Amino acid sequence: MSHMSASKLPPFEYYEPATVEQASKLLDNHGDEARVLAGGIDLIPRMRAGTVKVTQVVSLQRVNGLDYMRRSTAGGIDFGAMTTLHALERWEDLRVGFGALYDAIHQITSVQAKCMGxxxxxxxxxxxxxxxxxxxxxxxxxILVAGPKGERRVPLPEFYPAYGCTALGPGEIVTGVEVPAIPKGHGAAFLNLVRTHADIAKVTVTAAVVIADGLCKQARIALGAVAPTMFSAEMAEALLEGEEMTHELIRAAAAAAARETRPIDDLRSTAEYRRATTEVLVARALHKAAGRARVSAANWGADRGPSGEGVTR
Amino acid sequence: MKKQVLTFKVNGLSHDAIVTPNMTLSELLREELGLTGAKESCGVGECGACTVLVEGKPVLSCSALAIAARDKEILTIEGLAASVGKKPGELHPIQQAFVDYGAIQCGFCSPGMILMAKALLDENPGPTREEVQEGLGGNLCRCTGYVKIVDAVLAAADVLRKEAGT
Incomplete structure:
Protein backbone atom coordinates (compact mmCIF):
# COMPACT_ATOMS: atom_id res chain seq x y z
CA MET A 1 0.00 0.00 0.00
CA SER A 2 1.31 3.41 -0.87
CA HIS A 3 -0.23 4.93 2.25
CA MET A 4 1.81 2.98 4.75
CA SER A 5 3.74 5.33 6.92
CA ALA A 6 7.24 6.13 5.94
CA SER A 7 9.85 3.45 6.09
CA LYS A 8 13.46 3.83 5.09
CA LEU A 9 14.28 3.82 1.40
CA PRO A 10 16.09 0.64 0.35
CA PRO A 11 19.75 1.07 -0.60
CA PHE A 12 20.76 2.09 -4.11
CA GLU A 13 23.59 3.72 -6.01
CA TYR A 14 22.99 7.28 -7.21
CA TYR A 15 24.37 9.00 -10.29
CA GLU A 16 24.25 12.55 -11.60
CA PRO A 17 25.47 12.39 -15.18
CA ALA A 18 26.25 15.67 -16.94
CA THR A 19 25.15 14.71 -20.44
CA VAL A 20 22.34 12.80 -22.12
CA GLU A 21 24.93 10.38 -23.51
CA GLN A 22 26.26 9.57 -20.02
CA ALA A 23 22.74 9.11 -18.67
CA SER A 24 21.83 6.86 -21.55
CA LYS A 25 24.95 4.76 -21.06
CA LEU A 26 24.27 4.30 -17.34
CA LEU A 27 20.71 3.18 -18.07
CA ASP A 28 21.86 0.87 -20.83
CA ASN A 29 24.51 -0.72 -18.60
CA HIS A 30 22.16 -1.35 -15.69
CA GLY A 31 19.01 -2.37 -17.58
CA ASP A 32 16.02 -3.10 -15.36
CA GLU A 33 18.06 -2.35 -12.22
CA ALA A 34 18.13 1.35 -13.10
CA ARG A 35 15.51 4.08 -13.10
CA VAL A 36 15.60 7.73 -14.14
CA LEU A 37 14.98 10.29 -11.39
CA ALA A 38 13.46 13.62 -12.44
CA GLY A 39 11.26 15.33 -9.82
CA GLY A 40 11.04 12.18 -7.71
CA ILE A 41 7.44 12.67 -6.59
CA ASP A 42 6.42 9.33 -8.06
CA LEU A 43 9.62 7.30 -7.91
CA ILE A 44 10.73 7.98 -4.34
CA PRO A 45 7.40 7.07 -2.66
CA ARG A 46 7.17 3.96 -4.85
CA MET A 47 10.69 2.86 -3.97
CA ARG A 48 9.86 3.38 -0.35
CA ALA A 49 6.64 1.37 -0.63
CA GLY A 50 8.57 -1.38 -2.43
CA THR A 51 6.41 -1.25 -5.56
CA VAL A 52 9.45 -0.18 -7.59
CA LYS A 53 12.60 -2.17 -6.88
CA VAL A 54 15.78 -0.74 -8.39
CA THR A 55 19.39 -0.60 -7.27
CA GLN A 56 20.58 2.23 -9.53
CA VAL A 57 19.07 5.71 -9.67
CA VAL A 58 20.11 8.05 -12.48
CA SER A 59 19.21 11.67 -11.71
CA LEU A 60 18.83 14.03 -14.64
CA GLN A 61 19.08 17.18 -12.52
CA ARG A 62 22.58 18.10 -13.65
CA VAL A 63 22.24 17.05 -17.29
CA ASN A 64 22.74 20.13 -19.42
CA GLY A 65 20.02 21.32 -21.74
CA LEU A 66 16.97 19.46 -20.41
CA ASP A 67 15.30 22.40 -18.63
CA TYR A 68 13.92 24.67 -21.33
CA MET A 69 10.68 26.21 -22.59
CA ARG A 70 10.57 27.94 -25.94
CA ARG A 71 8.36 28.86 -28.84
CA SER A 72 9.27 26.86 -31.91
CA THR A 73 9.85 28.78 -35.13
CA ALA A 74 6.64 27.27 -36.53
CA GLY A 75 4.65 28.72 -33.60
CA GLY A 76 4.35 25.65 -31.42
CA ILE A 77 5.87 25.15 -27.99
CA ASP A 78 8.80 22.99 -26.95
CA PHE A 79 9.87 22.05 -23.45
CA GLY A 80 12.47 19.83 -21.86
CA ALA A 81 12.50 16.68 -19.76
CA MET A 82 13.40 18.62 -16.60
CA THR A 83 10.92 21.47 -17.10
CA THR A 84 8.63 21.47 -14.09
CA LEU A 85 4.87 21.48 -14.23
CA HIS A 86 5.00 24.73 -12.24
CA ALA A 87 7.18 26.43 -14.85
CA LEU A 88 4.84 25.30 -17.61
CA GLU A 89 1.80 26.47 -15.65
CA ARG A 90 3.29 29.94 -15.32
CA TRP A 91 4.33 30.19 -18.98
CA GLU A 92 2.12 32.79 -20.66
CA ASP A 93 2.57 31.30 -24.16
CA LEU A 94 1.27 27.95 -22.96
CA ARG A 95 -1.67 29.41 -21.04
CA VAL A 96 -2.81 31.68 -23.86
CA GLY A 97 -2.19 29.41 -26.83
CA PHE A 98 -2.72 25.93 -25.42
CA GLY A 99 -5.52 26.43 -22.93
CA ALA A 100 -6.60 22.82 -22.52
CA LEU A 101 -3.03 21.84 -21.66
CA TYR A 102 -2.90 24.71 -19.18
CA ASP A 103 -6.16 23.51 -17.60
CA ALA A 104 -4.81 19.96 -17.30
CA ILE A 105 -1.73 21.24 -15.45
CA HIS A 106 -3.46 23.95 -13.42
CA GLN A 107 -6.01 21.56 -11.90
CA ILE A 108 -3.23 19.50 -10.28
CA THR A 109 -3.74 20.46 -6.65
CA SER A 110 -0.33 20.26 -4.99
CA VAL A 111 1.92 23.20 -5.80
CA GLN A 112 4.85 21.29 -4.30
CA ALA A 113 4.19 18.39 -6.70
CA LYS A 114 4.13 20.85 -9.59
CA CYS A 115 7.33 22.58 -8.41
CA MET A 116 9.19 19.27 -8.11
CA GLY A 117 7.45 17.22 -10.77
CA ILE A 143 8.00 12.90 -27.50
CA LEU A 144 11.70 13.44 -28.19
CA VAL A 145 13.74 10.38 -27.34
CA ALA A 146 17.52 9.95 -27.25
CA GLY A 147 19.44 6.75 -26.76
CA PRO A 148 22.21 4.45 -27.94
CA LYS A 149 20.72 4.32 -31.45
CA GLY A 150 20.37 8.09 -31.79
CA GLU A 151 17.35 10.33 -31.57
CA ARG A 152 13.72 9.79 -32.57
CA ARG A 153 10.32 11.43 -32.19
CA VAL A 154 7.39 9.36 -30.96
CA PRO A 155 3.81 10.63 -31.41
CA LEU A 156 2.17 10.62 -28.00
CA PRO A 157 -0.43 7.83 -28.22
CA GLU A 158 2.29 5.51 -29.58
CA PHE A 159 4.43 6.25 -26.53
CA TYR A 160 2.19 3.87 -24.55
CA PRO A 161 2.29 0.35 -26.01
CA ALA A 162 0.73 -1.33 -22.95
CA TYR A 163 -0.36 -0.71 -19.36
CA GLY A 164 2.40 0.93 -17.34
CA CYS A 165 4.86 0.76 -20.25
CA THR A 166 6.46 3.32 -22.49
CA ALA A 167 7.98 2.93 -25.95
CA LEU A 168 11.44 3.64 -24.50
CA GLY A 169 14.03 1.02 -25.40
CA PRO A 170 17.18 0.07 -23.46
CA GLY A 171 19.22 3.14 -22.61
CA GLU A 172 16.67 5.56 -24.03
CA ILE A 173 15.48 8.66 -22.22
CA VAL A 174 12.95 11.34 -23.07
CA THR A 175 14.72 14.65 -23.63
CA GLY A 176 11.73 16.86 -24.38
CA VAL A 177 8.31 17.40 -25.90
CA GLU A 178 7.30 19.24 -29.06
CA VAL A 179 3.80 20.62 -29.44
CA PRO A 180 3.08 21.81 -32.98
CA ALA A 181 1.52 25.17 -33.80
CA ILE A 182 -2.25 25.26 -33.74
CA PRO A 183 -4.03 26.22 -36.94
CA LYS A 184 -6.80 28.77 -37.47
CA GLY A 185 -10.15 27.54 -36.21
CA HIS A 186 -8.65 25.30 -33.51
CA GLY A 187 -10.35 24.80 -30.18
CA ALA A 188 -9.63 22.41 -27.34
CA ALA A 189 -11.11 21.54 -23.95
CA PHE A 190 -9.89 19.54 -20.97
CA LEU A 191 -12.32 17.90 -18.54
CA ASN A 192 -11.89 15.24 -15.92
CA LEU A 193 -13.94 13.53 -13.27
CA VAL A 194 -12.37 13.19 -9.84
CA ARG A 195 -13.49 12.05 -6.41
CA THR A 196 -11.73 15.00 -4.83
CA HIS A 197 -9.38 17.42 -6.52
CA ALA A 198 -6.32 15.93 -4.86
CA ASP A 199 -7.11 12.47 -6.22
CA ILE A 200 -6.27 11.02 -9.63
CA ALA A 201 -8.96 11.03 -12.30
CA LYS A 202 -11.67 8.43 -12.81
CA VAL A 203 -12.04 9.71 -16.37
CA THR A 204 -9.92 12.34 -18.12
CA VAL A 205 -10.75 13.80 -21.52
CA THR A 206 -9.17 16.34 -23.82
CA ALA A 207 -10.96 17.10 -27.08
CA ALA A 208 -9.55 19.30 -29.83
CA VAL A 209 -11.14 20.20 -33.14
CA VAL A 210 -10.35 22.37 -36.13
CA ILE A 211 -13.37 23.99 -37.74
CA ALA A 212 -13.21 25.62 -41.16
CA ASP A 213 -16.09 26.63 -43.45
CA GLY A 214 -18.49 25.29 -40.83
CA LEU A 215 -17.06 21.76 -40.97
CA CYS A 216 -14.87 19.79 -38.59
CA LYS A 217 -11.58 19.39 -40.44
CA GLN A 218 -9.75 17.56 -37.68
CA ALA A 219 -10.84 15.96 -34.41
CA ARG A 220 -8.79 14.68 -31.49
CA ILE A 221 -10.39 12.91 -28.56
CA ALA A 222 -7.75 11.71 -26.10
CA LEU A 223 -8.95 9.68 -23.12
CA GLY A 224 -7.30 8.58 -19.89
CA ALA A 225 -8.17 6.30 -16.95
CA VAL A 226 -10.68 4.34 -19.06
CA ALA A 227 -8.34 1.80 -20.70
CA PRO A 228 -4.97 0.17 -19.88
CA THR A 229 -3.28 3.16 -21.53
CA MET A 230 -4.19 6.64 -22.59
CA PHE A 231 -5.61 6.43 -26.11
CA SER A 232 -7.26 8.38 -28.91
CA ALA A 233 -10.88 7.51 -29.65
CA GLU A 234 -10.28 7.11 -33.37
CA MET A 235 -13.74 5.91 -34.35
CA ALA A 236 -15.30 8.91 -32.69
CA GLU A 237 -12.75 11.21 -34.35
CA ALA A 238 -13.56 9.70 -37.76
CA LEU A 239 -17.29 10.30 -37.22
CA LEU A 240 -16.65 14.02 -36.75
CA GLU A 241 -14.11 14.72 -39.46
CA GLY A 242 -15.55 16.29 -42.59
CA GLU A 243 -18.92 16.89 -40.95
CA GLU A 244 -20.76 19.76 -39.36
CA MET A 245 -20.55 19.48 -35.57
CA THR A 246 -24.24 19.37 -34.80
CA HIS A 247 -25.63 18.45 -31.40
CA GLU A 248 -26.68 15.06 -32.77
CA LEU A 249 -23.29 14.31 -34.29
CA ILE A 250 -21.49 15.26 -31.07
CA ARG A 251 -23.81 12.91 -29.19
CA ALA A 252 -23.05 10.10 -31.64
CA ALA A 253 -19.30 10.74 -31.42
CA ALA A 254 -19.43 10.74 -27.62
CA ALA A 255 -21.28 7.42 -27.66
CA ALA A 256 -18.67 6.03 -30.06
CA ALA A 257 -15.85 7.21 -27.79
CA ALA A 258 -17.51 5.50 -24.82
CA ARG A 259 -17.67 2.25 -26.81
CA GLU A 260 -13.92 2.52 -27.47
CA THR A 261 -13.10 2.53 -23.76
CA ARG A 262 -11.92 -0.57 -21.91
CA PRO A 263 -12.41 0.53 -18.30
CA ILE A 264 -11.97 -1.47 -15.11
CA ASP A 265 -13.74 -1.63 -11.78
CA ASP A 266 -11.60 -0.28 -8.96
CA LEU A 267 -11.95 1.66 -5.72
CA ARG A 268 -12.65 4.90 -7.59
CA SER A 269 -15.45 3.76 -9.92
CA THR A 270 -17.04 0.84 -11.67
CA ALA A 271 -16.23 0.20 -15.30
CA GLU A 272 -19.88 0.84 -16.16
CA TYR A 273 -19.80 4.26 -14.50
CA ARG A 274 -16.52 5.16 -16.20
CA ARG A 275 -17.97 4.28 -19.61
CA ALA A 276 -21.18 6.20 -18.98
CA THR A 277 -19.38 9.30 -17.74
CA THR A 278 -16.89 9.15 -20.60
CA GLU A 279 -19.81 9.69 -22.93
CA VAL A 280 -20.99 12.71 -20.94
CA LEU A 281 -17.52 14.25 -20.63
CA VAL A 282 -16.64 13.72 -24.29
CA ALA A 283 -19.85 15.41 -25.38
CA ARG A 284 -19.20 18.37 -23.06
CA ALA A 285 -15.58 18.64 -24.14
CA LEU A 286 -16.52 18.54 -27.82
CA HIS A 287 -19.11 21.28 -27.33
CA LYS A 288 -16.56 23.44 -25.52
CA ALA A 289 -13.84 22.74 -28.07
CA ALA A 290 -16.17 23.51 -30.98
CA GLY A 291 -17.23 26.78 -29.36
CA ARG A 292 -13.62 27.81 -28.89
CA ALA A 293 -12.78 26.74 -32.45
CA ARG A 294 -15.49 29.05 -33.81
CA VAL A 295 -14.14 31.93 -31.71
CA SER A 296 -10.63 31.16 -32.95
CA ALA A 297 -11.79 31.18 -36.58
CA ALA A 298 -13.59 34.49 -36.07
CA ASN A 299 -10.77 36.23 -34.18
CA TRP A 300 -7.78 34.80 -36.02
CA GLY A 301 -5.05 37.38 -36.26
CA ALA A 302 -6.86 39.76 -33.91
CA ASP A 303 -5.37 40.63 -30.54
CA ARG A 304 -7.13 38.02 -28.56
CA GLY A 305 -6.90 35.23 -31.12
CA PRO A 306 -4.79 32.24 -30.26
CA SER A 307 -1.16 32.32 -31.17
CA GLY A 308 0.23 30.26 -33.99
CA GLU A 309 1.18 30.50 -37.60
CA GLY A 310 0.39 33.84 -39.14
CA VAL A 311 0.36 35.66 -35.83
CA THR A 312 3.20 38.00 -35.07
CA ARG A 313 4.24 38.04 -31.49
CA MET B 1 26.14 1.95 -1.28
CA LYS B 2 28.61 4.80 -0.87
CA LYS B 3 28.66 7.03 2.17
CA GLN B 4 29.78 10.54 1.41
CA VAL B 5 30.45 13.70 3.35
CA LEU B 6 28.49 16.42 1.60
CA THR B 7 27.94 20.09 2.27
CA PHE B 8 24.47 21.56 2.67
CA LYS B 9 23.53 25.20 3.10
CA VAL B 10 20.71 25.20 5.59
CA ASN B 11 19.20 28.40 6.95
CA GLY B 12 22.19 30.39 5.81
CA LEU B 13 24.77 28.13 7.46
CA SER B 14 27.03 25.52 5.92
CA HIS B 15 26.66 21.99 7.32
CA ASP B 16 28.67 18.87 6.54
CA ALA B 17 26.82 15.59 6.91
CA ILE B 18 27.50 11.96 6.13
CA VAL B 19 24.84 10.81 3.72
CA THR B 20 23.97 7.66 1.84
CA PRO B 21 22.01 7.88 -1.42
CA ASN B 22 18.86 6.49 0.22
CA MET B 23 18.65 9.26 2.82
CA THR B 24 15.72 11.58 2.21
CA LEU B 25 15.99 15.32 2.71
CA SER B 26 13.62 15.08 5.70
CA GLU B 27 15.86 12.45 7.32
CA LEU B 28 18.89 14.67 6.77
CA LEU B 29 17.18 17.68 8.32
CA ARG B 30 15.48 15.92 11.20
CA GLU B 31 17.90 13.17 12.14
CA GLU B 32 21.32 14.45 11.11
CA LEU B 33 20.89 18.20 11.63
CA GLY B 34 18.31 18.10 14.42
CA LEU B 35 15.92 20.41 12.58
CA THR B 36 12.61 18.80 13.43
CA GLY B 37 10.39 21.61 12.15
CA ALA B 38 9.70 19.81 8.88
CA LYS B 39 7.24 17.09 9.86
CA GLU B 40 7.05 13.76 8.16
CA SER B 41 3.41 12.76 8.10
CA CYS B 42 2.16 10.83 5.06
CA GLY B 43 5.58 9.98 3.66
CA VAL B 44 4.21 9.85 0.12
CA GLY B 45 4.12 13.52 -0.81
CA GLU B 46 0.42 14.12 -0.31
CA CYS B 47 0.13 16.16 2.89
CA GLY B 48 2.74 18.90 2.56
CA ALA B 49 3.78 18.75 6.24
CA CYS B 50 7.40 18.10 5.24
CA THR B 51 7.62 21.13 2.92
CA VAL B 52 10.90 23.06 2.98
CA LEU B 53 12.26 25.55 0.47
CA VAL B 54 15.16 24.51 -1.74
CA GLU B 55 16.55 27.37 -3.81
CA GLY B 56 13.35 29.22 -2.90
CA LYS B 57 11.02 26.52 -4.29
CA PRO B 58 8.75 24.39 -2.13
CA VAL B 59 10.00 20.81 -1.90
CA LEU B 60 8.43 17.79 -0.22
CA SER B 61 11.40 16.71 1.86
CA CYS B 62 9.98 13.19 2.35
CA SER B 63 10.14 12.62 -1.40
CA ALA B 64 13.44 14.35 -2.12
CA LEU B 65 16.87 12.81 -1.77
CA ALA B 66 19.33 14.54 0.53
CA ILE B 67 22.16 13.80 -1.88
CA ALA B 68 20.34 15.71 -4.64
CA ALA B 69 20.19 18.84 -2.45
CA ARG B 70 23.93 19.11 -1.88
CA ASP B 71 25.33 22.62 -2.32
CA LYS B 72 21.80 24.01 -2.60
CA GLU B 73 20.22 26.65 -0.38
CA ILE B 74 17.69 25.05 1.97
CA LEU B 75 15.31 27.03 4.18
CA THR B 76 13.40 25.38 7.02
CA ILE B 77 10.94 26.88 9.48
CA GLU B 78 13.77 27.24 12.03
CA GLY B 79 15.53 29.73 9.76
CA LEU B 80 12.56 31.62 8.40
CA ALA B 81 12.50 34.56 10.86
CA ALA B 82 16.28 35.03 10.70
CA SER B 83 16.11 35.04 6.90
CA VAL B 84 14.35 38.41 7.10
CA GLY B 85 16.65 39.76 9.80
CA LYS B 86 14.56 38.92 12.87
CA LYS B 87 16.35 38.36 16.17
CA PRO B 88 16.11 35.02 18.01
CA GLY B 89 12.66 34.73 19.57
CA GLU B 90 11.04 37.05 17.05
CA LEU B 91 8.65 35.77 14.40
CA HIS B 92 8.48 36.20 10.64
CA PRO B 93 5.36 38.16 9.57
CA ILE B 94 3.75 34.98 8.24
CA GLN B 95 4.37 33.19 11.55
CA GLN B 96 3.05 36.21 13.46
CA ALA B 97 -0.10 36.25 11.33
CA PHE B 98 -0.67 32.52 12.01
CA VAL B 99 -0.50 33.31 15.75
CA ASP B 100 -2.68 36.42 15.50
CA TYR B 101 -5.37 34.74 13.43
CA GLY B 102 -5.49 31.47 15.37
CA ALA B 103 -4.34 29.57 12.29
CA ILE B 104 -2.54 27.02 14.45
CA GLN B 105 -4.17 24.30 16.48
CA CYS B 106 -2.08 21.16 16.87
CA GLY B 107 0.69 22.82 14.86
CA PHE B 108 1.75 19.76 12.91
CA CYS B 109 0.95 21.24 9.49
CA SER B 110 2.09 24.76 10.38
CA PRO B 111 5.75 24.65 9.31
CA GLY B 112 4.78 23.30 5.90
CA MET B 113 1.87 25.73 5.59
CA ILE B 114 4.03 28.71 6.52
CA LEU B 115 6.88 27.82 4.16
CA MET B 116 4.43 27.14 1.35
CA ALA B 117 2.83 30.50 2.08
CA LYS B 118 6.27 32.13 1.86
CA ALA B 119 6.90 30.54 -1.54
CA LEU B 120 3.49 31.73 -2.69
CA LEU B 121 3.99 35.31 -1.46
CA ASP B 122 7.51 35.49 -2.90
CA GLU B 123 6.04 34.69 -6.30
CA ASN B 124 2.78 36.61 -5.91
CA PRO B 125 2.91 39.30 -3.19
CA GLY B 126 -0.74 40.29 -3.65
CA PRO B 127 -2.71 37.08 -4.01
CA THR B 128 -6.49 36.85 -4.06
CA ARG B 129 -8.20 34.59 -1.56
CA GLU B 130 -8.64 31.99 -4.28
CA GLU B 131 -4.96 32.17 -5.19
CA VAL B 132 -4.02 31.54 -1.54
CA GLN B 133 -6.38 28.56 -1.45
CA GLU B 134 -4.82 27.19 -4.63
CA GLY B 135 -1.32 27.92 -3.38
CA LEU B 136 -1.94 25.87 -0.24
CA GLY B 137 -3.71 23.10 -2.17
CA GLY B 138 -0.92 20.65 -1.40
CA ASN B 139 -0.98 21.22 2.37
CA LEU B 140 -3.42 19.33 4.54
CA CYS B 141 -4.64 20.53 7.93
CA ARG B 142 -6.89 18.29 10.00
CA CYS B 143 -7.69 20.84 12.72
CA THR B 144 -8.56 24.32 11.56
CA GLY B 145 -10.63 23.89 8.42
CA TYR B 146 -8.32 26.24 6.49
CA VAL B 147 -10.34 29.48 6.83
CA LYS B 148 -8.08 30.96 9.49
CA ILE B 149 -4.98 29.79 7.64
CA VAL B 150 -6.09 31.58 4.49
CA ASP B 151 -7.01 34.66 6.56
CA ALA B 152 -3.53 34.61 8.11
CA VAL B 153 -1.74 34.36 4.77
CA LEU B 154 -3.77 37.25 3.34
CA ALA B 155 -2.99 39.34 6.46
CA ALA B 156 0.72 38.45 6.20
CA ALA B 157 0.67 39.48 2.55
CA ASP B 158 -0.55 42.95 3.60
CA VAL B 159 2.17 43.25 6.24
CA LEU B 160 4.91 42.12 3.85
CA ARG B 161 3.74 44.51 1.14
CA LYS B 162 3.74 47.41 3.62
CA GLU B 163 7.22 46.46 4.81
CA ALA B 164 8.41 46.35 1.20
CA GLY B 165 6.81 49.75 0.63
CA THR B 166 4.62 48.57 -2.22
Missing part, protein backbone atom coordinates in the same frame (compact mmCIF):
# COMPACT_ATOMS: atom_id res chain seq x y z
CA UNK A 118 8.10 17.48 -14.49
CA UNK A 119 5.61 17.03 -17.32
CA UNK A 120 7.91 14.44 -18.87
CA UNK A 121 8.17 12.57 -15.57
CA UNK A 122 4.38 12.51 -15.45
CA UNK A 123 4.36 11.01 -18.97
CA UNK A 124 7.08 8.46 -18.20
CA UNK A 125 5.28 7.11 -15.13
CA UNK A 126 2.87 5.75 -17.76
CA UNK A 127 -0.16 5.76 -15.55
CA UNK A 128 -3.31 5.58 -17.66
CA UNK A 129 -4.81 8.20 -15.32
CA UNK A 130 -2.40 11.00 -16.27
CA UNK A 131 -4.27 14.21 -17.08
CA UNK A 132 -1.26 15.70 -18.83
CA UNK A 133 -0.83 12.86 -21.35
CA UNK A 134 -4.25 13.13 -23.03
CA UNK A 135 -3.98 16.92 -23.05
CA UNK A 136 -0.66 16.73 -24.88
CA UNK A 137 -1.95 14.00 -27.19
CA UNK A 138 -4.92 16.13 -28.23
CA UNK A 139 -2.43 18.79 -29.34
CA UNK A 140 -0.53 16.18 -31.40
CA UNK A 141 2.55 16.40 -29.17
CA UNK A 142 5.66 14.45 -30.05
Missing amino acids: TAVGNLCVATPASDVAPALAAYDAG
